[in-house]
Amino acid sequence: MGNLTLDKVCKSFGTVDVIREVDLAVNDGEFCVFVGPSGCGKSTLLRMIAGLEDITSGEVKIDGTVVNTTPPSQREIAMVFQSYALYPHLNVRDNMGLGLKQAGQPRAQIAQTVERAAHMLDLESYLNRRPAELSGGQRQRVAIGRAIVRKPKLFLFDEPLSNLDAALRVQTRIEIANLHRELGATMIYVTHDQVEAMTLADRIVVLRDGRIEQVGAPMELYKNPANEFVAGFIGSPKMNFLDAPALGVAGKSLGIRPEHLALSRDAGMIEGRVSHVEQLGGETLIYLRADPHGLITVRLFGEHAAEVNDRAFVTPDMARAFHFGADGQRLSM
Amino acid sequence: MSARANILRSSFAHAILIAYTILALYPVLLIVINSMKSRRAIFNDPLSLPTRETFDLVGFHTVLEQGNFLLYFQNSMVVTVASLFFVLLFGAMAAFALAEYRFRGNLLMALYLALGIMIPIRLGTVAILEIMVAANLVNTLTALVLVYTAQGLPLAVFILSEFMRQVSDDLKNAARIDGLSEYRIFFTIALPLVRPALATVAVFTMIPIWNDLWFPLILAPGESTKTLTLGSQIFLGQYVTNWNAVLAALTLAIFPVIVLYLIFSRQLIRGITKGAVK
Numbered sequence: 204m205g206n207l208t209l210d211k212v213c214k215s216f217g218t219v220d221v222i223r224e225v226d227l228a229v230n231d232g233e234f235c236v237f238v239g240p241s242g243c244g245k246s247t248l249l250r251m252i253a254g255l256e257d258i259t260s261g262e263v264k265i266d267g268t269v270v271n272t273t274p275p276s277q278r279e280i281a282m283v284f285q286s287y288a289l290y291p292h293l294n295v296r297d298n299m300g301l302g303l304k305q306a307g308q309p310r311a312q313i314a315q316t317v318e319r320a321a322h323m324l325d326l327e328s329y330l331n332r333r334p335a336e337l338s339g340g341q342r343q344r345v346a347i348g349r350a351i352v353r354k355p356k357l358f359l360f361d362e363p364l365s366n367l368d369a370a371l372r373v374q375t376r377i378e379i380a381n382l383h384r385e386l387g388a389t390m391i392y393v394t395h396d397q398v399e400a401m402t403l404a405d406r407i408v409v410l411r412d413g414r415i416e417q418v419g420a421p422m423e424l425y426k427n428p429a430n431e432f433v434a435g436f437i438g439s440p441k442m443n444f445l446d447a448p449a450l451g452v453a454g455k456s457l458g459i460r461p462e463h464l465a466l467s468r469d470a471g472m473i474e475g476r477v478s479h480v481e482q483l484g485g486e487t488l489i490y491l492r493a494d495p496h497g498l499i500t501v502r503l504f505g506e507h508a509a510e511v512n513d514r515a516f517v518t519p520d521m522a523r524a525f526h527f528g529a530d531g532q533r534l535s536m
Numbered sequence: 537m538s539a540r541a542n543i544l545r546s547s548f549a550h551a552i553l554i555a556y557t558i559l560a561l562y563p564v565l566l567i568v569i570n571s572m573k574s575r576r577a578i579f580n581d582p583l584s585l586p587t588r589e590t591f592d593l594v595g596f597h598t599v600l601e602q603g604n605f606l607l608y609f610q611n612s613m614v615v616t617v618a619s620l621f622f623v624l625l626f627g628a629m630a631a632f633a634l635a636e637y638r639f640r641g642n643l644l645m646a647l648y649l650a651l652g653i654m655i656p657i658r659l660g661t662v663a664i665l666e667i668m669v670a671a672n673l674v675n676t677l678t679a680l681v682l683v684y685t686a687q688g689l690p691l692a693v694f695i696l697s698e699f700m701r702q703v704s705d706d707l708k709n710a711a712r713i714d715g716l717s718e719y720r721i722f723f724t725i726a727l728p729l730v731r732p733a734l735a736t737v738a739v740f741t742m743i744p745i746w747n748d749l750w751f752p753l754i755l756a757p758g759e760s761t762k763t764l765t766l767g768s769q770i771f772l773g774q775y776v777t778n779w780n781a782v783l784a785a786l787t788l789a790i791f792p793v794i795v796l797y798l799i800f801s802r803q804l805i806r807g808i809t810k811g812a813v814k
Contacts, residue, residue: 255709276715288706292728302714349710361706 204266205231205356205389207252212261214247214413221247222413224261229391229406234383237393238400238436239410245393246361248410252391253282253359265356276305281350282359285366287342289334289349295321296330299349313352320348323385324378340371347382360392364399376402397437401425409433431531434458440488445473445496445519447526454526454534459519461488461502471516475499480509491515564790571595571783578779595780598771599788602781604759608767613792615677615763616745619684623741624734626685627692628700632722634693635700636708646697652690657683658750668755675758683751688741695740699733700726735800742800746793764789 207229214222221244229235237245250256252263254275262269270278281302289298296317303313321327324344334342343363350358363379364372380403383390394400400407401421409416409424409432417429421437428434434442435458443464444456450472465471466489475493487507491499501517509515526534569585570578577590586592599605634646657664664683665674673679703726711721727734752766764785771781 305715
């Protein structure tokens with residue numbers, strides 16, 4: 204079991220409100236990702252769930268029990284940190300086993316649990332090494348191993364992939380997804396990378412300025428964003444926001460994803476000039492400058508030839524466009 | 537840069553460093569060589585090395601025969617090591633608390649603890665003596681340890697709290713989740729990571745304590761509690777000074793400090809922090 208309920212949770216540092224009345228329920232076995240720009244409070248929220256930060260007001264419940272004042276070690280959680288946070292003076296085996304030793308488990312049982320986790324993470328040959336003798340990817344696996352052996356109700360991940368290089372990040376991302384499938388445990392994962400959020404999450408929580416902007420499954424957020432912020436944050440490359448009055452449509456801005464724009468050399472709704480072209484092989488990104496809309500990103504599949512300063516027209520697929528009002532909220536059409 | 541220019545530059549740097557080393561070590565060397573010469577040779581030719589005719593260990597004989605030198609050594613050692621221990625322990629603990637916990641008056645407390653750096657403890661000598669008399673601690677080594685601990689703490693807290701702030705928060709939080717108590721986090725995680733800083737503070741704290749004459753003279757002048765510096769004073773008379781004995785005592789006094797220094801400087805190696813985070 205591993206349910207988490209946040210009930211009107213607030214956090215203030217002095218007069219600064221970092222988390223404002225967050226309500227959230229995470230179900231047992233769910234992979235929930237907190238995503239948002241830096242400074243949105245997502246890490247603070249995670250640390251409040253872990254018990255590393257006090258809660259100013261509201262309630263945090265794990266499996267229905269209020270844990271506001273329970274120390275972190277008794278919340279039956281495990282956390283993986285961005286900086287790995289391995290104990291430098293202990294080898295891999297003791298790093299993974301320290302929590303269990305502290306909880307007073309018998310030595311043989313600890314050894315067995317650690318072996319099993321090491322096998323799962325392919326760390327068996329490194330058990331006697333110190334963190335200093337491991338690569339970044341191996342260190343992160345040890346950190347994950349340290350979380351697994353505790354058999355927690357909740358796994359908390361605080362930007363675990365940020366210190367890895369791009370290739371390793373993709374690989375570890377897949378490993379974490381597999382781990383979730385294998386363990387079936389509840390996981391809460393903080394990231395600022397919307398690609399990680401989209402690929403890992405059962406449910407994404409988009410945060411801004413300490414408030415939840417929207418909660419939903421990845422494709423739900425992609426297809427049905429509640430407001431301009433979520434629309435701009437989810438999806439890569441970023442959604443275009445066109446000047447709605449200039450196009451004669453409702454609202455203040457018209458949101459259209461780069462993949463939902465048609466490009467033409469001869470005719471179309473908006474005329475512009477190519478300002479930059481990115482050839483990625485599988486797809487081509489063309490950036491158009493068109494007043495008064497600013498820079499428009501067009502995403503075309505396959506290879507397309509375009510020169511800077513070429514004249515081009517784009518036409519949004521209006522069925523897939525979003526209308527936003529002056530307050531940034533979605534207008535129902 | 538060419539390899540040639542590199543060699544030139546590094547040899548220039550080394551020349552300066554070697555010159556400075558000679559300059560700094562020369563007085564020490566003078567003390568050591570003169571301690572092994574006869575009185576006449578010290579005055580006639582103070583800069584020369586002892587020769588067969590001038591070699592004379594009379595100073596060492598005097599020092600070792602003159603009563604309680606071994607005891608003075610022991611007293612100095614006890615006072616220095618005990619004070620060092622308490623300065624490092626309490627200094628590191630205070631630094632950890634100041635760096636780690638958010639509480640009302642944190643900054644004020646830090647300023648208060650650092651204030652002692654600017655105010656010499658000797659200004660309070662009269663009050664300290666009164667306290668020691670009232671506590672019946674005059675002529676005990678405890679009195680000296682207490683005073684030196686107080687004297688060393690401000691700088692220790694000041695330096696160590698800066699280093700404690702650099703100990704990764706994630707590491708401490710990971711330990712909290714693993715169920716380690718705050719004391720164990722302090723002793724097993726924070727302290728080993730600030731070891732280089734501890735060694736630095738130890739060296740800075742140790743030298744003034746070892747060399748101090750003021751407080752032993754005032755608080756513990758009794759024969760059984762004399763420290764080495766105070767004990768050496770018997771050879772410095774108003775009219776006659778037994779230079780052989782003074783130089784011999786100083787030579788002997790150098791070695792324990794060198795040993796302590798070697799112990800601490802080994803700790804300055806940073807290697808252990810590598811791989812903890814990032």
